Amino acid sequence: MTDVLSKTEEIVKKAKTLGADEVVAKTTYGKYRQVRFSNNQVDISVAWNDYSTDVALAWKKRFVATQIHSFDDADASIKQLLKLAKISEENPTFGGFAQGSFHYAKSKADKKLENLESPAEYVFEAIEAAEKEAGCRVESGGILFTKFEDVYIASSEGPIGVDSRSAIELSIRAFSEREASGHGVECCSNLKDFKPARAGAKAGEIAKQARSPRIGDEGVYDVIFDPLILGSLLGVWGGMASAYSVLVQQSIFVNKLGTRVAPDVVTLKDNPAAYSMSNRAFDDEGFPTKENTFIDHGVFKTYLHNASTAKMFKTKTTGNAGLVYPTPWNIEMDDGDASRDELFKEVRRGLYLTNTWYTRFQNSAKGDFSTIPRDGIFMIGKGEVKQSLKDLRISDNVLAMLGNIAAVSKERQHVHWWGFEADLPSLAPYVLIKNVHITKSK
Amino acid sequence: MDEEIVDFALECARSRKIEYAEVRAHSQVQDGLMLRNGVVEAVVSAVDSGFCVRIIADGGIGFASTNKWTKEEAKDVAGMAFKYANSANRREKLVFAEEKGAKTKWAVDQKKKIEDVSLEERISALAEVNRALASSKVKIAATTSSCATNLITKYFVNSEGSRISSYVPRIGAYVFITVAEQGKTEQAYEQFGYSGGWEAFSKWKIPEKMVHDAKVLRDVITKAKAVKPGNMDLVCGSEVAGIAAHESCGHPMEADRILGREMSQAGRSFIYKGGQYWIGTRIGSKAVTVVDDPTVESSYGYYMYDDEGVRAKRRFLYKEGVINEFLHNRESAAKLDTKSNGSSRSVNYDREAIVRMANTFVLPGEFTEEELIEDVKYGVYMKSFTEWNIDDKRFNQRYVGREAYLIENGELKHPVARPVIETTTLKFWTAVDAVSRKVEFDAATCGKGDPEQGVPVYTGGPCLRLRRVFVK
Numbered sequence: 021m022t023d024v025l026s027k028t029e030e031i032v033k034k035a036k037t038l039g040a041d042e043v044v045a046k047t048t049y050g051k052y053r054q055v056r057f058s059n060n061q062v063d064i065s066v067a068w069n070d071y072s073t074d075v076a077l078a079w080k081k082r083f084v085a086t087q088i089h090s091f092d093d094a095d096a097s098i099k100q101l102l103k104l105a106k107i108s109e110e111n112p113t114f115g116g117f118a119q120g121s122f123h124y125a126k127s128k129a130d131k132k133l134e135n136l137e138s139p140a141e142y143v144f145e146a147i148e149a150a151e152k153e154a155g156c157r158v159e160s161g162g163i164l165f166t167k168f169e170d171v172y173i174a175s176s177e178g179p180i181g182v183d184s185r186s187a188i189e190l191s192i193r194a195f196s197e198r199e200a201s202g203h204g205v206e207c208c209s210n211l212k213d214f215k216p217a218r219a220g221a222k223a224g225e226i227a228k229q230a231r232s233p234r235i236g237d238e239g240v241y242d243v244i245f246d247p248l249i250l251g252s253l254l255g256v257w258g259g260m261a262s263a264y265s266v267l268v269q270q271s272i273f274v275n276k277l278g279t280r281v282a283p284d285v286v287t288l289k290d291n292p293a294a295y296s297m298s299n300r301a302f303d304d305e306g307f308p309t310k311e312n313t314f315i316d317h318g319v320f321k322t323y324l325h326n327a328s329t330a331k332m333f334k335t336k337t338t339g340n341a342g343l344v345y346p347t348p349w350n351i352e353m354d355d356g357d358a359s360r361d362e363l364f365k366e367v368r369r370g371l372y373l374t375n376t377w378y379t380r381f382q383n384s385a386k387g388d389f390s391t392i393p394r395d396g397i398f399m400i401g402k403g404e405v406k407q408s409l410k411d412l413r414i415s416d417n418v419l420a421m422l423g424n425i426a427a428v429s430k431e432r433q434h435v436h437w438w439g440f441e442a443d444l445p446s447l448a449p450y451v452l453i454k455n456v457h458i459t460k461s462k
Numbered sequence: 463m464d465e466e467i468v469d470f471a472l473e474c475a476r477s478r479k480i481e482y483a484e485v486r487a488h489s490q491v492q493d494g495l496m497l498r499n500g501v502v503e504a505v506v507s508a509v510d511s512g513f514c515v516r517i518i519a520d521g522g523i524g525f526a527s528t529n530k531w532t533k534e535e536a537k538d539v540a541g542m543a544f545k546y547a548n549s550a551n552r553r554e555k556l557v558f559a560e561e562k563g564a565k566t567k568w569a570v571d572q573k574k575k576i577e578d579v580s581l582e583e584r585i586s587a588l589a590e591v592n593r594a595l596a597s598s599k600v601k602i603a604a605t606t607s608s609c610a611t612n613l614i615t616k617y618f619v620n621s622e623g624s625r626i627s628s629y630v631p632r633i634g635a636y637v638f639i640t641v642a643e644q645g646k647t648e649q650a651y652e653q654f655g656y657s658g659g660w661e662a663f664s665k666w667k668i669p670e671k672m673v674h675d676a677k678v679l680r681d682v683i684t685k686a687k688a689v690k691p692g693n694m695d696l697v698c699g700s701e702v703a704g705i706a707a708h709e710s711c712g713h714p715m716e717a718d719r720i721l722g723r724e725m726s727q728a729g730r731s732f733i734y735k736g737g738q739y740w741i742g743t744r745i746g747s748k749a750v751t752v753v754d755d756p757t758v759e760s761s762y763g764y765y766m767y768d769d770e771g772v773r774a775k776r777r778f779l780y781k782e783g784v785i786n787e788f789l790h791n792r793e794s795a796a797k798l799d800t801k802s803n804g805s806s807r808s809v810n811y812d813r814e815a816i817v818r819m820a821n822t823f824v825l826p827g828e829f830t831e832e833e834l835i836e837d838v839k840y841g842v843y844m845k846s847f848t849e850w851n852i853d854d855k856r857f858n859q860r861y862v863g864r865e866a867y868l869i870e871n872g873e874l875k876h877p878v879a880r881p882v883i884e885t886t887t888l889k890f891w892t893a894v895d896a897v898s899r900k901v902e903f904d905a906a907t908c909g910k911g912d913p914e915q916g917v918p919v920y921t922g923g924p925c926l927r928l929r930r931v932f933v934k
Binding site for chain 1 (some may be wrong): 510522531551552556629638722726737816843848853857859880
């Protein structure tokens with residue numbers, strides 16, 4: 021372990037010797053395992069071993085970066101990188117990497133996730149739970165994924181450290197009929213808290229309720245969002261809190277610092293805490309990660325920064341540095357006062373949505389978008405789940421939806437699934453959003 | 463890339479009790495450049511190189527990859543793939559559709575070699591976009607632009623005697639602009655892609671295209687009117703026709719999706735055995751023939767052999783409006799008792815090859831664009847789109863116009879603000895009554911797989927005329 025850190029430090033020293041002003045190097049030894057399944061059978065089991073060192077350096081405000089896969093190639097790569105820096109152009113807004121010496125939180129990564137024995141057993145446990153809950157044969161598909169990373173960081177600006185990061189995820193979608201499905205996820209940073217049957221049972225329960233759907237009607241509805249669908253939306257909203265998104269006008273939060281964007285009941289944080297699949301002690305500049313509240317009781321408080329964007333916005337880094345841009349790690353919505361059941365009781369005529377995909381914007385600065393709910397879509401009548409529906413689309417505006425959040429549940433779930441749709445993990449409650457615009461095909 | 467280690471990994475795999483084994487090595491020399499408002503934000507340069515072993519044993523598939531090029535690692539990775547294949551414990555044993563081993567080398571030529579283009583030249587070419595926008599007199603609130611080149615070398619061997627080497631240089635660019643006028647904003651992006659050399663960059667005419675987009679967005683803010691919702695004719699420009707072909711023809715015809723292998727991620731298809739739609743079912747008008755074709759020269763999705771070593775060819779997905787041929791890899795083809803049509807692609811050594819599109823488009827018809835419009839009494843010409851999406855069975859889709867005009871008595875009138883067509887695959891393709899003879903392609907990145915794999919593709923195609931569809 022110390023050998024890898026020494027080699028990572030050597031890269032930094034080498035780059036400095038060659039003339040770089042600032043250098044940060046991050047080595048990751050990652051072991052990733054995945055079992056993919058569909059139609060209740062394992063399709064493929066996959067193992068990736070990945071060894072890489074990300075290097076970012078600046079020379080006279082020219083920012084360049086590379087990835088090295090073998091320490092044997094380091095010298096040549098650094099020389100080439102410096103060469104590129106010297107023929108690149110100055111970025112006047114480059115503000116340097118995070119400076120200082122830090123003590124990092126001790127990693128709580130679970131060594132058991134480094135090489136899990138018999139991972140397929142967890143898959144079958146989830147499939148069985150889905151069938152049991154549905155009370156009939158269901159066709160299930162999904163993945164079991166494990167991650168174990170040893171991460172070493174060294175920076176010419178002071179930070180130096182070692183971290184281990186682990187995660188396990190089971191994602192299962194169960195079909196009780198061709199057009200009746202439910203989706204459940206179980207996401208953790210350690211094996212002890214991992215209960216795959218929970219995900220299976222949730223998928224099975226929704227799949228059962230979703231039977232015999234009819235095409236829903238267009239209109240304006242009060243909608244209860246399940247943690248899984250809210251997690252997808254939180255990922256989008258969290259991405260828009262990055263200072264980079266704001267700089268390039270791909271955020272509804274442009275010019276929103278200090279202004280109200282949601283009711284009091286809404287508090288959103290970025291927090292790569294120990295429980296999260298994105299757990300980490302430091303960001304890609306070596307700055308310690310922390311909890312950052314970006315919407316506090318409805319008021320927009322801060323963008324998520326690396327050292328450079330922080331300087332532009334005359335503030336401090338929030339520990340969100342990626343290799344090039346600031347990025348969120350894990351979005352949390354604070355819990356509310358109501359129970360899940362109380363939320364449902366508040367709805368006289370509305371919808372309960374359990375999942376979504378394909379969220380796309382007309383204009384990400386204005387927030388006009390649509391997304392397509394999938395899996396269970398239900399009519400709520402007088403506080404109870406009634407008819408199963410299908411073929412509906414949310415066609416609305418992010419700021420309007422944030423402003424219409426009426427209630428948040430006490431119950432929350434750590435959610436993450438497929439990278440194209442909910443790549444950013446989150447801790448999501450059930451929420452009730454009023455006056456959501458729903459459309460359908462004509 | 464050390465071919466000896468690849469061959470050694472195959473030998474390690476073959477020494478086990480296997481039904482099939484392959485080793486695929488993949489090396490990418492990647493150079494990227496990112497600009498914000500015309501200023502260089504970052505230059506990224508890296509070489510990524512590794513290999514994977516895929517094994518079928520006891521009817522299960524195991525896959526393991528590494529980027530450590532040692533024989534010891536090759537042995538470990540082969541052992542891991544074998545172990546994982548055996549752990550599948552499948553009721554229905556997996557096999558691959560029969561295929562003859564191929565021994566060949568193929569490469570894409572470059573007229574102007576990417577390796578010879580300096581960073582200064584790349585920066586200057588990309589920054590030209592901002593210089594052009596600055597002189598356009600349109601108020602630009604922000605731009606981001608990027609250019610990436612990728613020199614891809616692959617070496618594929620399998621237990622059936624295949625030995626295929628390939629080299630594909632690819633170049634891509636992306637520009638996103640925000641126009642701000644009268645306190646309002648509109649946004650647009652363009653993606654460009656090509657298999658070949660740097661000669662593509664000037665052909666794309668990115669500055670002219672972005673200035674055009676900027677003016678269109680300004681007009682959307684200052685001149686456009688909403689269309690009165692109702693049934694009307696809709697002329698789709700090649701960009702809109704292309705996204706529709708990709709989303710509601712290409713994706714639902716992927717056999718792995720039809721068989722449920724993507725059920726939890728990208729979803730299933732409205733086409734399935736025992737359902738309303740299958741091969742031979744009508745899904746559109748006779749004017750509609752949609753192909754997927756990896757052999758379009760210099761296209762972003764070009765390849766000569768797929769990532770299972772199967773020769774590429776044009777696939778007729780919808781033929782004269784009838785569902786005709788699915789996209790297959792060897793696994794899906796075996797399940798449906800047919801042969802692979804070379805649709806197996808992977809983005810890198812650490813991803814399994816799965817069923818993918820290459821370049822998907824409607825075959826051209828007989829009309830000029832003007833003729834399509836001339837014959838419309840009242841309707842909308844949706845030349846390009848902004849927001850779009852489709853459900854995971856690929857039946858309910860929505861396209862929102864970016865550049866769009868009202869058509870009255872065969873003439874283009876004022877710009878229309880964000881017209882929307884939200885309809886089904888059946889209604890969309892059944893409504894097509896005429897197709898233009900001119901074809902224009904667009905580059906895109908198609909997403910699928912878990913972990914996600916974004917593969918380069920062409921969309922685009924000819925213009926289409928749809929009769930009596932609901933536009934709002």
